[in-house]
Amino acid sequence: MKISKSTCNKIGMPLMGFGTYQLSIKQAEFCVSEAIKAGFRHIDSAEGYENEEGTGRGIKKGLKETGVSRDDIFVTTKLFPGYKKWGSTEKDYNQTIETLKRQLKQLQLNYVDLYLIHAPLSELRIEQWKALIELxxxxxxxxxxxxxxxxxxxxxxxxxxxxxxEANQVEFHPICAQINLTKYMKENSIEPIAYSSLAPLSTWRVEKGQGGEVLAEKKEEGQLIIKEIAKKLDVSEAQLLLRWGLQHGYSVLTKSSKPTRIRENLRVFDFEIPKGDIERLDQLNQNQAIAWAASGINPMEFAPALE
Incomplete structure (x- = not known):
């Protein structure tokens, strides 16, 4: 990888990544291309997002228009393991192998830099993990x-x-700070990656059907403090939350369908949140997961028993 080591974690993943959740195939193509042109060098995808065909086209287009090579970007994708209660077949060893091969065709890539099991929803998760080792x-x-x-x-x-x-991608923001898990991952040299960094904001997932209104009352107090600190530092509230994740040792993901916002969210390395303000944000922690709330489960707490 030719990406600057100062902005990467220990596995060479850029600390800032562009996510593709809840983008249509067409949006994924446009936004991923724009993200690469803006300077993002980490693209985060997943089988469950059902838009990898567009993500792949966006990667190809972005690389072509910037002259950046495939080896200069870091691509993450995820296996949806299956979940019986949703009527989704749990993938066995061979199905896991074939799933990534199918995803690579959609992404128009020969390999991905990081492959994740999306959640511990399946009773076959050890079998799936063995398949990832083989991949x-x-x-x-x-x-x-x-x-x-x-x-x-x-x-x-x-x-x-x-x-x-080698990595664990989890919901991570001031309201869901994962204190004990973060410590455990650090002790075991497992790279932490944050998703839904912007979940505390009132502007997060506001379109119909995206679920941003769920647990809105849990976020109200924090929004006032986030707004106050962002104004004092002369940064956007999104930039503040992304920077908070970085200062806690996480790689962070962001997503937008607006080119101006895509560029803005990448500008998080030219300021630092003072210790006192970090502590104020830390005090907002409620151990409250928000991202999956609309689906009725918390994948961090739920897992079927293994025999």
Whole structure:
């Protein structure tokens, strides 16, 4: 990777990533291309987003228009493991292998830099993890990890004597600060990645059907403090929350369909949140997950029992 090491974590992942959740195929193509042109070098995708065809076209277009090479960007995608209660078939070892191969065709890539199990929703998750280890051996994924895994779910892997996850992508923002999990990941050299960094804002997922209104009352007090600190530092509220994640050692993801906002959200390396303001933001923690609330589950707390 030729990306500056100062803005990457230990597996070479740029600390700022562009996410594609809730984008249509057409939007994904446009936004991913714009993100690469703006300077993003990490694109975050997933099977469950159902837009990887557009994401792949956007990557191809963005690389062509900027002259950036494939080796200069970091692409993450995720396996949807299946979930019985949603009528979604749980993937076995071979199906997991074939899923990434299918995703690579949609993304028009020969490999992804990071492949994650999206959540511990399946009783076959150990079998799926073994498949990820094989995908890494085959060179189809440079690094492998998990998402929405708590300490116990990570221990399931370690207790089997299997290769440990190299990253864990979790909901992380001042209202859901994952204090104990963050400490555990640091102790075990598992790279933390934050999603839904902007969940505390009133402007987060406001379009109909996106679920941003769920648990809105939990966010009201924090919004006043976030607004006050952002104004004092002369940055946007989004930039403040992204910077908060960075200063806690996380790689962070952001998403927008507006080119001006895409560029703005990338400007988080030219300021620092003072210690006192970091502490004020830290005090907003309620251990309250928000991102999946509209779906009726919290994947960090739920997992079917393994025999």
């Amino acid at each position: 890494k051996k085959q060179g189809l994924a440079k690094y492998i990890g998990v998402s929405n895994y708590n300490e116990d779910r990570i221990r399931e892997i370690l207790d089997k004597g299997l290769e440990k996850p």
